[in-house]
Amino acid sequence: MALPNPTDLAVPGFVALVLIEMVAVKLTHPERYEPRDTLTSLSLGLGNVVSGVIFGGLLGAFALWVWSYRLFDIGWQWYWFVIAFVADDFFYYLVHRAGHRIRWLWASHVIHHSSQHYNLSTALRQTWTGPISLGILIKIPLFLIGFHPAMLAFVGGLNLIYQFWIHTETIDRMPRWFEAVMNTPSHHRVHHATNPRYLDKNYAGVFIVWDKWLGTFEPERADDPPRYGIVKNLGSFNLLWAAFHEWIGIARDVWAAPTLKAKLGYMVMPPGWSHDGSRDTSEIIKARWLQRQQQERQLGSDAWKKPISSSSAGDPAGARSPAA
Amino acid sequence: MPGLWLQLGGSLVAILMLAGLAALLGLGRTPPIASEAFARAEAEGMLSGFEAVAAVVAADGRSALVHGRDGSVAVLKRHGAHLAARRVNADAVRETPEGWHVETGEALFGAILVQR
Numbered sequence: 001m002a003l004p005n006p007t008d009l010a011v012p013g014f015v016a017l018v019l020i021e022m023v024a025v026k027l028t029h030p031e032r033y034e035p036r037d038t039l040t041s042l043s044l045g046l047g048n049v050v051s052g053v054i055f056g057g058l059l060g061a062f063a064l065w066v067w068s069y070r071l072f073d074i075g076w077q078w079y080w081f082v083i084a085f086v087a088d089d090f091f092y093y094l095v096h097r098a099g100h101r102i103r104w105l106w107a108s109h110v111i112h113h114s115s116q117h118y119n120l121s122t123a124l125r126q127t128w129t130g131p132i133s134l135g136i137l138i139k140i141p142l143f144l145i146g147f148h149p150a151m152l153a154f155v156g157g158l159n160l161i162y163q164f165w166i167h168t169e170t171i172d173r174m175p176r177w178f179e180a181v182m183n184t185p186s187h188h189r190v191h192h193a194t195n196p197r198y199l200d201k202n203y204a205g206v207f208i209v210w211d212k213w214l215g216t217f218e219p220e221r222a223d224d225p226p227r228y229g230i231v232k233n234l235g236s237f238n239l240l241w242a243a244f245h246e247w248i249g250i251a252r253d254v255w256a257a258p259t260l261k262a263k264l265g266y267m268v269m270p271p272g273w274s275h276d277g278s279r280d281t282s283e284i285i286k287a288r289w290l291q292r293q294q295q296e297r298q299l300g301s302d303a304w305k306k307p308i309s310s311s312s313a314g315d316p317a318g319a320r321s322p323a324a
Numbered sequence: 325m326p327g328l329w330l331q332l333g334g335s336l337v338a339i340l341m342l343a344g345l346a347a348l349l350g351l352g353r354t355p356p357i358a359s360e361a362f363a364r365a366e367a368e369g370m371l372s373g374f375e376a377v378a379a380v381v382a383a384d385g386r387s388a389l390v391h392g393r394d395g396s397v398a399v400l401k402r403h404g405a406h407l408a409a410r411r412v413n414a415d416a417v418r419e420t421p422e423g424w425h426v427e428t429g430e431a432l433f434g435a436i437l438v439q440r
Contacts, residue, residue: 008331011335011338015338015342018342019342019345022342022345022346022349022351023349025351026349026350026351030349030350030351030352030353030405031351031352031354031405031406032351032405033346033349033351033352033405034346034351034352034404034405034406035343035344035346035347035351035352036343036352036404037352037404037405038342038343038346039339039340039343042338042339042342042343043339045339046332046335046336046339049331049332049335050332053328116403116404116405116406116408117404117405117406121342196372227369227370229406231372233370233403233408233409234408234432234433235401235403235408235410235430235432235433235434236403236432236433236434237404238432241432280372280373284372285372285373288372288373289372
C-alpha cells in the first residue's frame with residue numbers, strides 16, 4: 001500500500017508556525033529566539049531530511065526483511081492504523097529512553113537537545129546520524145508482530161508531527177485532562193531541561209502515560225523553571241560541531257581508554273560515565289543536588305532552633321564568670 | 325529526483341528566510357550580564373557541584389569569571405541570548421592589563437577575555 005510521508009506534507013505548516021511564533025514573542029519574550037540558533041536548528045533539520053534520503057532505503061530494506069519473518073498478518077484497515085499508532089508510540093518511548101541512557105544512541109539524539117532555546121525551530125533540530133545509532137533495532141518486535149514497515153513509517157510520521165507543537169514556551173498548560181494523558185509543551189519542557197530534578201524524565205512522544213506507568217514522569221514546577229540545553233552546553237553555533245560532537249567525544253574516549261571494558265563503557269554506558277569516575281552521569285548530578293537540597297532544608301530548620309534572646313538560652317549556672 | 329531537489333531547495337530558502345526574519349525582528353538581543361550575583365547564580369545553575377564565592381563581570385557585560393569554593397573557576401560567556409559556561413582550573417586564568425584571559429582548551433568554545 002502506498003502511503004504518503006506525513007512530515008513532508010507538514011513542512012509548509014511547520015514554516016508558518018515558526019514564523020507566527022517568532023512574531024508572537026517579538027514584543028514579550030524576544031530572548032526566546034536567536035537568529036544563529038534558529039539557523040543551526042533548521043539546518044540540522046534539513047540535514048536530517050538528506051540523511052533520510054540517503055539511508056532510508058537501507059533501513060526500509062532491513063525492516064522489510066525482519067517483517068518477512070512476522071508472526072501475524074496484519075491488514076490495512078483503519079483500526080490497525082490506530083493500534084499501530086499506539087504501539088509505535090510505546091516503542092518510541094523505549095527508543096527515546098534508550099537514546100538518553102546509552103551513549104551510542106545519545107550521540108545521535110543529543111543534537112536535538114543541544115539548543116539552549118526551546119521554540120518551534122528546536123522541534124526541527126534533528127539528527128543526521130540516526131541510521132548509525134541503530135535505534136531501529138529496538139523496534140524489531142513491531143515488525144515481527146506483523147506491522148508493515150510502511151504502516152509504521154506512516155504512523156511514526158504522524159507521531160513526529162504531533163511532537164512539533166509541544167516545542168514551545170508560548171503555551172503554559174493544557175486542560176488537566178489533556179495533561180494527564182498526552183504529551184504537552186509543559187511535559188516536554190521538562191524533558192528538554194537540564195535542571196537536576198528534570199534530567200532523564202518525560203520520554204513520551206504522544207502519550208505521557210508511558211512515563212507515568214514506567215516511573216519516568218516529572219511535572220513542571222513554577223519554582224524550578226527549565227534551563228534548556230545539555231549538561232555541557234556547546235557554546236558554539238557551528239553546524240558540524242552540533243551534528244558530530246558527541247561522536248567525536250566517543251572516538252576520543254574510546255581511543256584513550258585503558259582497557260577493553262572501558263572502551264566498551266564509553267560507547268554503551270550512560271552519558272557522563274567514565275572509567276575513573278571523573279565525570280558526572282545524570283544520577284550523580286541528581287544525587288548531588290538532592291544532598292544540597294537536604295543540607296539547605298536542614299540549615300533552614302536549624303535556624304528555627306537557634307535562641308533569639310538570652311531568655312531562651314541555656315541556664316548559665318556553672319558557667320565561668322566573664323570577669324575570670 | 326527533480327522533485328527532491330526542488331524540495332531541498334525550497335527548504336533551504338525557507339530556512340534562510342526564517343533565520344533572516346529572526347534577525348530582522350531583533351530577536352535574541354539580550355542585556356549584558358546584570359551583576360556579580362547573577363553571574364554566581366548562573367555558574368551554579370549551569371555547573372553541577374560548583375559553589376560560587378565571588379565573581380567578576382566583564383566591563384562589556386559579555387563574560388564573567390566566577391571563583392569556586394574548591395579553587396576552580398567558572399568562565400561564563402554570552403552565547404546568543406543565553407550564557408554558556410566552562411569550569412577550569414585556576415591556572416587556566418591569566419591576568420593581564422586588559423583583563424583575565426581564560427583558556428578553556430576547546431577550540432569551538434574559544435578562549436575568553438573577561439575585560440576590566
